Amino acid sequence: MTDLRCPVPLGPGDTIQLAHGGGGRLMRALLEHIILPAFDDPLLAERHDSAVFDMPGGRIAFTTDGYVVRPLFFPGGDIGKLAVYGTVNDLAMGGARPRYLSAGFILEEGLAIDELRRIVTSMAEAAATAGVAIVTGDTKVVDRGKGDGLFVHTAGVGVVPPGVDVRPARVRPGDVVLLSGDVGRHGIAVLSVREGLAFESTIASDCAPLVDPVGALVDAGIDLHCLRDLTRGGLASALNEIALDAKVDIQIEESAVPVIEAVVGACELFGLDPLYVANEGRFVAFVRSEQADRALDTMRAHPVASGAVRIGQVEAGCRGVVTLRGRFGGTRWLDLLSGEQLPRIC
């Protein structure tokens, strides 16, 4: 890892400068002192333009997500952890076993190098937890006032086991909708620190990898029609997306959707609907009715999905609508919002 010619210092000061993105000596120092030691991967250490690894033949899942959450650190996580688990979860939602991740940073001139160090350390820990390797990356620096501290994109590749075919088009009337746990924590965690609010008890983000419960569902032979994690726009938006893309109607029981009391309270304070608040460690699974109970038991065996419940089913209609049956019997459309209640939540 040490330079052959001379030790390369990180440069004057302890903040990111434009030159750290310039492909020269300072960029090499940034890689050697901060990024490579954190990720400590032999493929990354090869420092070639692309990482090369062996994969079994067959179906590969490939995904990407950008992360612009503000602030960079929040109760229960930070942008780095989010960037690893978010992309790992997108692979899992394709039924895949995540294997390799890339990380591309856009740093704003003036970012504290210590913040960058904390973020890449958090990414490395999250990757180890999720069982993936960060094998290739890129760093760019933009002028002060043209970014917002740090943005990161991760992309991921994973292996789809034989027989697994998870996608909206497979959702059918009669399918049962399972939810892996209570909703709304991530959005409220970010919002509370953004607004400088303290609640009686700190609400931590639910940010977590969903690899284990999904892998267990596959191993248990559950025919997973569709999976979706409940990020931007929350449960309601995810269900709407699936209803529209699968051309089906979905009915949900409001009383079946778990929301912890602290999130209910915060939502009342902010005027938010918890069904639209972002999560980073929750998902829905669409399965055939006769497999629903076994799927629930399988999910509940994993801490991240221990609160899994059945919340509704796919109806015979094909309008692409989601309806919510209220606690007192009434039914209302659970429509797509125009945007997100909380911008820059992930």
Add this chain to the structure above:
Amino acid sequence: MTDLRCPVPLGPGDTIQLAHGGGGRLMRALLEHIILPAFDDPLLAERHDSAVFDMPGGRIAFTTDGYVVRPLFFPGGDIGKLAVYGTVNDLAMGGARPRYLSAGFILEEGLAIDELRRIVTSMAEAAATAGVAIVTGDTKVVDRGKGDGLFVHTAGVGVVPPGVDVRPARVRPGDVVLLSGDVGRHGIAVLSVREGLAFESTIASDCAPLVDPVGALVDAGIDLHCLRDLTRGGLASALNEIALDAKVDIQIEESAVPVIEAVVGACELFGLDPLYVANEGRFVAFVRSEQADRALDTMRAHPVASGAVRIGQVEAGCRGVVTLRGRFGGTRWLDLLSGEQLPRIC
């Protein structure tokens, strides 16, 4: 592609709003009206969290790059074309045949939707030219003043043919250094429009896919020790990186490195060294001496590398230094710069 319930308009005005990144109705409209029609790929149209495709077993190359070039459009290209060819070229530099790309956008509130449309159209054209499919993506929006119009990250996967093993560690004393064409065009093209300068003849970026000459070298049975495209920091930085990572010394003949007259003139005007100016369609190849002539002939058969030349060789030293033998016989170190002469060049 049309919404089941009602046609979704793009929203008021013709600029990006925060809500376009919110995971709701406006984001769906942005995807349906701008992004999906441009890329028009069946995997993308599945609209699942990850794209799933078949790959042969064996070695896979995986890479990512972020693009923050300013301005978004320049002679010979734009950020979209750059984002496709740049990542395709990074795969090619691993000896791989590029197959699939992801695209992640960070849009600044206020970006003209027409600019976004032009950029994604350019990406789609570049992907078709390079023979890759854009199969998965993501869009985020940040507040006005927290971005700079549009940033994009692409990641790519490709297949490494059997027997190909391209990486810095394989570079050996005695290897010949081949350069695929004249250097310095991309940096000068971007700089001239950024500074509002017009030269007698417009200098266009060399932005191009390097897939064909690399594929031909592989097919011709050339044992490629290392390949590197000459982006940030130009030829000099690429050679320094390889010398440092391979723990070898490299000697280059200054007179052998082609630079067109317009680039020489612009570099004199700006006080730049063309050997450090970024390219987006040039690469160096390290091959065994006895294969050098055949490799050159193979490269020259492709328009993008028709100007290929031999520029130097790897020496027996192990200091990781690059020396330049001048036109009049003197020799000087060609060192890594601290940063890049031109920030935000890609």
